[in-house]
Amino acid sequence: MPGSQISYHPLLNREELKFFKQFKKPFDIQLFLNDVKYNPDYITYSPRMIMYRQMANCFEGALFAAAVLRMIGHKPLIVDIMSHNDDDHVIAVFKQNGLWGAVAKSNTTLLRFREPVYKSVKELVLSYFEFYINTIGEKTMRSYSDPVNLSRFDKDDWMTTENDLEFIGDYLFKIPHKKIIDAKSIRSLSPSDKDVLDICFKGAVPEGLFVPKQKNKK
Numbered sequence: 001m002p003g004s005q006i007s008y009h010p011l012l013n014r015e016e017l018k019f020f021k022q023f024k025k026p027f028d029i030q031l032f033l034n035d036v037k038y039n040p041d042y043i044t045y046s047p048r049m050i051m052y053r054q055m056a057n058c059f060e061g062a063l064f065a066a067a068v069l070r071m072i073g074h075k076p077l078i079v080d081i082m083s084h085n086d087d088d089h090v091i092a093v094f095k096q097n098g099l100w101g102a103v104a105k106s107n108t109t110l111l112r113f114r115e116p117v118y119k120s121v122k123e124l125v126l127s128y129f130e131f132y133i134n135t136i137g138e139k140t141m142r143s144y145s146d147p148v149n150l151s152r153f154d155k156d157d158w159m160t161t162e163n164d165l166e167f168i169g170d171y172l173f174k175i176p177h178k179k180i181i182d183a184k185s186i187r188s189l190s191p192s193d194k195d196v197l198d199i200c201f202k203g204a205v206p207e208g209l210f211v212p213k214q215k216n217k218k
Helices: 014-020 026-035 047-053 058-071 121-126 150-156 166-174 183-187 194-200
Strands: 077-083 089-096 099-103 114-118 141-144
Touching: 014 047, 026 058, 026 089, 026 099, 047 058, 058 077, 058 089, 058 099, 058 150, 058 166, 077 121, 077 166, 089 114, 099 121, 114 121, 121 141, 150 166
Parallel strands: none
Antiparallel strands: 077 089, 077 141, 089 099, 099 114
């Protein structure tokens, strides 16, 4: 049952379990991810290693959130969001009272937590659309995956390993994604409001920002 703290993983020692037991609800996870430094490197550490490193990128943040959500009674689910002329984004999703919410790490301010008020994963993903923008103000979201249950990677000790978990990212790249916008709608998209653009990238780590190509609509 969501909200009931459990000690899921036998490879975590007593001190590590104590760390993870501080999280009681999804928003606690979000506050932690907001506080840790953004990792600009192309490497994917496990949730256990993120605890020690105190830094995470978007993908690592989703893995961390999914692991902790599992510990408080949710399934370890992530959704991959693909973009054009921008970085992709990965979020950890959870269901509460029959509705979907999300926890996420981002180098921007507006692609993070979502309250569990959305009736479907598509509705949840679309809540990010207006704020999913690159540094030149293009709205770049294009498609999303169904939720992926990370328990399929338990054999690889994804919650605790010291090895790079980029193979999970490779898996996300290969699975089907659902388009959320067609070519005609893409051509008519408006640029982002400048105030939204400024807020979005406030405090961003420059080294971790995608450098977009010149504006084009594909």
